[in-house]
Amino acid sequence: MRQWKTLFKNEMVGHFRDRKWIWVPLVLILIAVMDPVMNYYLPQILDKVGGLPEGAVFQMPEFTGIDAIQMSISQLSSLGVLIIALISMGTIAGERKSGIAELILVKPVAYPAYILSKWAALLVLIIASYVLAMLFAWYYIGILYDTIPIGDFLVMTALYGLWLTLVLTVSIFYNTIFKSSGLVAFSTIATIILISVGSSLFGEKLSYSPSNISNHSFEFLHTGEISSSLIGSAVTTVIACLILLLLSIYIFRTKEHAG
Amino acid sequence: MNLLSATSLKKTYKDYTAVRGVDFSLTSGKCIALIGPNGAGKTTILRILAGLLKPTEGKIRFSGQPANADLRKFIGYLPQYPVFPSWMTAKEFLIFSGELAYLSKKEAEERAEKLVEEVGIKDAWNKPIGGYSGGMKQRLGIAQAIIHSPKLLLLDEPVSSLDPIGRREVLTLLEKLKEEMTILFSTHILNDAEEVCDDLLLLHKGEIIEAGSILELRKKYQTSVIELEFQDNPEQYLEKLRALPSGTSSYLDRNTIKIPAADISKVRYEVLKAATEENWPLVEFHLNRASLEEMFMKAVKK
Structure with a gap:
């Protein structure tokens, strides 16, 4: 545990000096806020860039606050996932490739402590930035559309946070397999796309799929009731994370750490 | 221990x-x-x-x-x-x-x-x-x-x-x-x-x-080498050294003739005797103990 703390603290300081604690929150805020704000100002924007041709009839749809938060989440699901893959792709793979890992792992470091410290430090960074981004989105949506009850909103934020945790955990998993950061990022994104596409193709059968968390939590925002599917997909996500972490540790143990 | x-x-x-x-x-x-x-x-x-x-x-x-x-x-x-x-x-x-x-x-x-x-x-x-x-x-x-x-x-x-x-x-x-x-x-x-x-x-x-x-x-690997340098072309002396009973393995390394010697005193005697009798234009007579490097080369060849 003491080793884990040492490693974790070191990771946090590293992310901080890397300015990750500045740009990751900023980028996620931008991603979460962009679509709701753009949609609200769309008529003005269209007007400014020359307007519609004479006679064209353009009916702007009426968005609710929940529609707006769906826009934020859909952006986070694509661009947000990309950002997570980017900041985590080299966390272990890069250290192994450069040789830094050689110096660290030759000390009597427990492998679980090494992997879990990497995972936890990125998790704290990602979740803190994501929650901040969601609060910004909630604030703007409240001003521009209608206010979503903060309690429901936080429950939804927490649940979708599980999905982002899974994205990070998948990346950590590939980090223990590959030495090339690019390959890690590619595999992570490919896996996430596969899960998402699979779940939307077989939506009925895969109701408990982790990627359905967002759909189920929108339903929750509409109805105010936590459905069994929502609980189901949340539990699947947590279990998937645990299994991936155990597998990562197991794989890392069997790897050679030099050359 | x-x-x-x-x-x-x-x-x-x-x-x-x-x-x-x-x-x-x-x-x-x-x-x-x-x-x-x-x-x-x-x-x-x-x-x-x-x-x-x-x-x-x-x-x-x-x-x-x-x-x-x-x-x-x-x-x-x-x-x-x-x-x-x-x-x-x-x-x-x-x-x-x-x-x-x-x-x-x-x-x-x-x-x-x-x-x-x-x-x-x-x-x-x-x-x-x-x-x-x-x-x-x-x-x-x-x-x-x-x-x-x-x-x-x-x-x-x-x-x-x-x-x-x-x-x-x-x-x-x-x-x-x-x-x-x-x-x-x-x-x-x-x-x-x-x-x-x-x-x-x-x-x-x-x-x-x-x-x-x-x-x-x-x-274990101690064999010494006698190194000879001459004022003129050393090749002609190489032949003569090889003709000596203990100088058969002499060889030329750039401008130096090297004679690996198990029994130094014997080789030294023969070489110096020939050198004096025939008045060789010797510049240097050097007794070189085997370096670690030569030791290594020998061990590798074994």
Whole structure:
């Protein structure tokens, strides 16, 4: 545990000096806020860039606050996932490739402590930035559309946070397999796309799929009731994370750490 | 007393064998040099001992430990090209390394402060490692390897990349460290080994071809060489020397004729006799004891 703390603290300081604690929150805020704000100002924007041709009839749809938060989440699901893959792709793979890992792992470091410290430090960074981004989105949506009850909103934020945790955990998993950061990022994104596409193709059968968390939590925002599917997909996500972490540790143990 | 012994240690990769079943033991308190040309398997052996690579076959037994135990807490290791997190300062990295090796924060701080002075990077220890020169990184590498006072210090080519001054300083440092721990270091520069080490392990193509103390090995391979230089073309004298009973294996090395001699006094007598009788224009008559290098070449050819 003491080793884990040492490693974790070191990771946090590293992310901080890397300015990750500045740009990751900023980028996620931008991603979460962009679509709701753009949609609200769309008529003005269209007007400014020359307007519609004479006679064209353009009916702007009426968005609710929940529609707006769906826009934020859909952006986070694509661009947000990309950002997570980017900041985590080299966390272990890069250290192994450069040789830094050689110096660290030759000390009597427990492998679980090494992997879990990497995972936890990125998790704290990602979740803190994501929650901040969601609060910004909630604030703007409240001003521009209608206010979503903060309690429901936080429950939804927490649940979708599980999905982002899974994205990070998948990346950590590939980090223990590959030495090339690019390959890690590619595999992570490919896996996430596969899960998402699979779940939307077989939506009925895969109701408990982790990627359905967002759909189920929108339903929750509409109805105010936590459905069994929502609980189901949340539990699947947590279990998937645990299994991936155990597998990562197991794989890392069997790897050679030099050359 | 043996600190560590390895039996039939083997490391194979898909298409080649880096280490072909070697046996050796390291005596406690000695400085041992692992000598061999590039590609002999030096780095592989050090990495196996450091726990970074898993041997394909074989056993490693550390005194007081079960076979193939995790030895990392007894071992300090410096890779050939150490890479540090460039955003950290030397101080931070040393304390971090110390804490990973179960020192308390306070112990790690004290030890770090002492070591930066010892290795001579005190002036820069609060600066990011990213700006360090190669020599400074090498010194920091040694400091991080001994932060937890290991019993066995493994160094992979610790001086090969240093300038003459840095090399001298590191060798002096090793001389001092010898009193506190057993040192195994690899090198292809035989002079360095000769200077600080007691024992040698000669490695060639993944096999240990010779092991023992420097004195023993020197005695074993002792054949001296007589070197002759002439004012004019030496080739004509080569023929004459080869005609002598003890000079048959004479050969020409650039402008010097070399005569390997098992019995020096006999060769000296014959050569000098011929030289005086025929009035050879000798410039130099030099008796050269076998260097470690020649010893190594001989062992390789065996």
